Amino acid sequence: MKTDIRKRIQTDRLYCDGGTGTLLQAMGLPAGTAPELWNLTHPEKITALHAAYLDAGSNIINTNTFGVNRDKYENYEELIRAAFACAKKAAEGRRDAYIAFDIGPTGRLMEPLGDLAFEEAVDIFAANMRLADACGADLIFIETMNDSYETKAAVLAAKENTDLPVFVTTVFDGSGKLMTGADPAAMIALLEGMGVDAIGMNCSLGPEQMLGLVEQFAKNTSLPIIVNPNAGLPEVINGETVFTVEPEEFALCMEEIAKRGGCILGGCCGTTPAHIRRMREKTDPIPYAPPAKKNKTVVSSYTHAVAISRDPILIGERINPTGKPRLKEALRSADMSYLIHEGVRQADAGVQILDVNVGLPEIDEREMLQKAVVELQAVTDLPLQLDSSDPAALAAAMRIYNGKPLINSVNGEEESMNAVFPLVQKYGGTLIALTMDSAGIPATAPERLEIAERIARRAAAFGIEKKDLVVDPLALTVSADQNSALVTLESIRLLRENGFYTSLGVSNISFGLPARDKINSTFFSCAMENGLNCAIMNPFSAGMMDAWFAYRALHGLDPACSAYINYADQNHAPSEKPADPPSLTLHFAVVKGMKEEAAAAAAAALKSAAPLDVINGEIIPALNEIGEAFEQKKAYLPQLLMSAEAAGAAFDVIKAAMPAAAETGRTVVLATVQGDIHDIGKNIVRVLLESYGFKVYDLGRDVAPERVVDCALRRGCKLVGLSALMTTTVPAMAETIRLLHSADPGIRVLVGGAVLTPDYAETIHADYYAKDAMDSVRIAEQFYREQPE
Amino acid sequence: MISVQEIPAAKLQPEPGELAARLQTKRDVTVAGVQEAQAALEKAICCRFCWIKAPILRPAENTLDFGFGAFFSKDLTKNLDGCAEAFLFAVTLGLGVDRLLLRLAQVSQARHFITDALASALAEAACDQAEARIKGALSCKPRFSPGYGDLPLEMQKPLLNRLEARQRLGITLTQNLLMVPTKSITAIMGIYHENRHS
Structure with a gap:
């Protein structure tokens, strides 16, 4: 029985295999033929390749399944089983060979930029994971991923379908980022949060270019670091792309990488068994130690991580319907644009994290929070704080969040802890812990600390470390109890002394008082002075921003006071x-x-x-x-x-x-019809209609006919505008018109778009044809002039 | 094999007629906001292209094969008349442009429209520059892309595969055969026989 690889990597440096494609081509695989096809047609060659790597000193061999998934191959199961057969045959009789089930990207791009939905990606990967588990893999090796979101989908699929160890390597380009933007700290936050077993990098760069990345990993991760470089950067020689780093040079670089913290070493494109052999010889003598435990408290987005430290973090509070009638109305009518604007404006105002709270009694919070996350992460790269008292809403949002979120919140009640901790365990996250329980909020600082300690102990039982908790000792309005601010400030100090980071909803302090900004900003300064690490606050308050910039300048957190000077120049010239x-x-x-x-x-x-x-x-x-x-x-x-x-x-x-x-009461429902994703024209019509004072219900693009009908009936709106750009989607337009007319003969449908002509519009029974956006306005005005009041 | 090159964003300038057409204006009309859009795009663009040279096989009448399957196209066959080889290439402005457009679509339709139009014009400009670098001193036919004339859009998939465009440039295809990054172009460009050229 082999030692579980999770244990092995605590004590031994392990070695992956090297390149596959180029070697198989040397064995006769025609250029342009997918290597995985040889699992069925030339299994002996695949086995020979694995054996060559094992002979050279690899302990981990990857099955020849990089490009195999159910999206690409109908016979994916057969290909995967055959791949395992090859790997097992090569490993037969060897004591130290782990068979890793190799998974690469799907080849499609995730929404919102591409058309692969998150859950669809999870399903595609899940089918592979189940098979790998059944075939007897020793571990799952997710590699060559260039998108953090797709990586998350793959890891989630592994976690939900196997108990196998999970190793992940992603592709960083010359600027040290994934194709979709993540830097090493962001990937580390995401993957450590999800509980993978080893992380690192492969492909794209040679070992020399990976040195800096290895150092960034070593500084930030507690997990063993995997380094699988190409044999140098590709060079074009006589019109041929070649990898020119020879085994000796490769091994020398890998020796340096091992010294700087590389734990699991191998190769990618252009590397051969000779590279692996020489690398082993060079690195075997270097003493092995897995990375030291890091105690960093971080959250991340799809591009970067935000570390919580002594430099206070601003969390924008504006996406929260409490006391905001316009946001309430927008949420009730499922209009996300107001929320998106608040997100973008707060980001521009300088917050580092956005709080997202969409809780209203009359809406489905689960659906709405998930939708808000999807929309916000499409337009901002700030990490999000998912804010809900409903664990089901948190779960839905955490699942599709592209990074490691801040979660608001858990409290000292058993029910709350039992509901929220498993979510953090599964999806990863840093958790705001409120110092309250079934007995309410304690009146003294030591009692609040006690609740924090209790939450931390219970969290540990779920495998959640203290570093992943940020304690909110709660600010209560000073108008009701003039002692309350003092207790909160003392709690912050006490929590800090006991190794906790803290967060506060600062504005609560002034509830019920006039000119709240004055109290808020002064209290904010006091809280920072006592060690506050995160503030949920209003970035449009000059007083709050003044306090923050000034505090940082006064506490050595703003080199050369440059951020302060810049801020002062912009705001107070x-x-x-x-x-x-x-x-x-x-x-x-x-x-x-x-x-x-x-x-x-x-x-x-x-x-x-x-x-x-x-x-x-x-x-x-x-x-x-x-x-x-x-x-x-x-x-x-x-x-x-x-x-x-x-x-x-x-x-x-x-x-x-x-x-x-x-x-005015003049309303128009607008939609780009099902199957059509071109919505520039429709958006232009919307802007113009709105500028003329029409209330527009914009259903977006690729809208099913039933949704259009549903909206028109629900809103009592008699004028519907439909757009289509592609000929292929005109039938969907015709169907939508048919359904609208049969649902309510009083509804009038206006159509437009590149493929339409007046004649064509008539054939599909549209009531009006608009040749351009201005024409749409004229028609809508005419329509409402003729309507009885 | 496949070569990859970069074009610095600052080197891309839209051709005025192309830009006017995309903006639905006229050549001499100055549109406020274009400069701002260009500055934003310059930060977002990561322009790269890759290419190969492939022999042209003609397995049947009006049917072409560049080494990854046969395609029926009268129009491309006519375009490639007299050529034994062709350059196949892909150019992209990168995913940063899509991110920018996604954001602008939520923030301002005017800025979105202008930026989208400008980005399309810049993609054409990038394609012109790529073309010039690829052909060097060789004399070539006008470039031809899948979806032009009767050349099927389905060709996009094997063509991108052959160019390893996903790995090298990050170009992916949606199920509707649209490329993402959206400001990407693939093309085929026939090479005149040298003796004909002289």
């Missing part, structure tokens, strides 16, 4: 603009597409005119002017769009001043 009302008229700003000026002019106009008069007297005539210029080909689409956005900015200012009942 004397204004050069005269205090007079803006000289530009609203009309002019809209026609010229000047967004900020339009908003300022609208605010000025509201001082002397009623909201509806500003709309009808200024904005609409301006839009009509640019719209007519567009129709006469005197203005062009980009200008029209900029004007529409300027009008939109003015509308936002006016809406805020307008009672809700005064809204």
Whole structure:
């Protein structure tokens, strides 16, 4: 019986095999033929290749299954079984040979950039994992991954379908990043969080170029580091791409890599048994030690990790419906754009983590939190703090999060711990622990520490380390109890002295008081002075940002005070603009597409005119002017769009001043039909309609007919706009129109898009055809003019 | 074998007519926002291309084979008339551009539209530069891409495989045979026989 490889890597340096493709080509595999096909047709050659590596000193051989999955091969099971047969035959009678089931990327790109859905990727990998388990693999080796999200899907599939050890190597390019952006610290955070057994890098670079990466790994990971380089960088010689690093040079570099912390060594493209043999000879004499335990508290996104340290982290609090009617309304109508904008604005304002809380009694929080995560991670590279009291919502969001999230939160109640700890154990995450339990929030700092200690002990039983907890000792409003701020500050100090990192929802302190910002920012300074590590706060508060920049400058956390100076320059430079009302008229700003000026002019106009008069007297005539210029080909689409956005900015200012009942009630449902993913045209129509004051329900792209009907009926909306760019999706458009008309004969459907013509529109029974975005507005206006009030 | 090269983002300039067409304007119209879009794109672009030289086999009338299966295409056959070899190549602006566009689609339709149009024009410019570097002093036919004329889009898959474009450039295909990164171009470019050239 072989020692479990998880134990072996604690005591011994192990060796992987080297390249496959080039060697098989030397054995006669035609260029362009997939190596895995030889598992069935030339099994003896595959066995010989494995044996050559074992003879050279490899202890781990990878099955010849890199490109095999059910997406690519109908007979994937047969190919995998044959691969195992080859590997087992080569390993027969050898005491020290581990058979690793080799898994490479699917070859498809994950959503949102590509079309591979996360769960579909998990399913594809899962089928392989189950088979590998049944075939008797010693470990799973996920390699050559160039996307953190796909890597997560593969690891999850392994964890859910086998108990085998999991090794993972990813491909870093010359800039030290994965193709989709992750740096080593981000990959380490993600993979350590998910509980893999060894991590590292392969392919793309030669051993020399990997040295720096190995050092970054050694600094950040507690896991054994795998290093499988190519035989140098590819060079083109006489029109042929070749890898030129010979075994001797390769081995010398690998010797250095072993000294700097490489634990499991092998090769990738261009390396041969000779490379492995020479490398073993060179590195065997170097004493072996697995990496030391690191006690870093980190969260990560798909690009980078954020380490929690003595330098306070800002967590943006704005994505939380509490006290925000507009966000509430947006969530109820499943309109994600408001939430996305809040995310982007907070990122621009300088927060390092975004809190995401979408809890409202009347919505499905599980679905909404998952959706929010998907949307936010498409537009921002900040790590997210998943904030919910519902463990099912947390589970759904943690599963599809592309990184190691911050989780808000667990508390000292058994029920809470039993629900949340298993999630962290499975998906990884750093957990905010609230110092409260069934008895409520203790009145003193030592009691709050006690709860933190208890949570840490229980977490340890689930394999969650203290470093993965951040304690929130809770800020309670000082208006109710004037001692509460002092207790919180003392708790922060006490927790710090006992080795805990801390976090606070800072703004709670001022609840019920006037001019809350003044209290908040001063309390924030006090909390930082006492050692606060993370603050959930409002980055649009000048006071809070002032406090943070000043604190960092005053505590040696801002080299040359450069961040402070930069901040002060941007925010507190004397204004050069005269205090007079803006000289530009609203009309002019809209026609010229000047967004900020339009908003300022609208605010000025509201001082002397009623909201509806500003709309009808200024904005609409301006839009009509640019719209007519567009129709006469005197203005062009980009200008029209900029004007529409300027009008939109003015509308936002006016809406805020307008009672809700005064809204126009003119609604339009918009969708790009099923099968079609081209939505630029539809988006342009949306912006224009909104600029004319229509309320638009935008269902997005690739929308099933039933969803369009459902939305129109639910919203009582009688005008539906559909777009299609490709001929192949026009049948889906026809079907949507048919369903709409049969659901409610009063519904009118407006169609547009590159493939449509007026005749074509008539054939599929559309009610209106719009030749461009402006035409859509004209039709919608006409439609509502003819409607009885 | 396959060669890979980079084109620095700063070296890419849109051809004015191409850009105007993408923006749906006219050549002499200055569009506010293009400069800002170009600056953002310059940071996002990681432009690379790879190519091989392949012999052209003609297994049947109007059917071509570059070593990865036969394709029926009257249009490409006509385009490659008189050529015994062709360059096959792929160019991409990289995934950073897609990330940028995804973000802009949520932030501003105007900026999204302008940036998307400019990126398409820059991809064409990148393709022109790649083409010039690949052919060097050789005389070549105008480049031809899958999806032009009657050349089937299905060819995209084996062509990208042959170029190892996923591993080398990160180009993947969706199930609808669209390339991601979206600002990517593949092309076939016939090489004139040298004796004909002279």
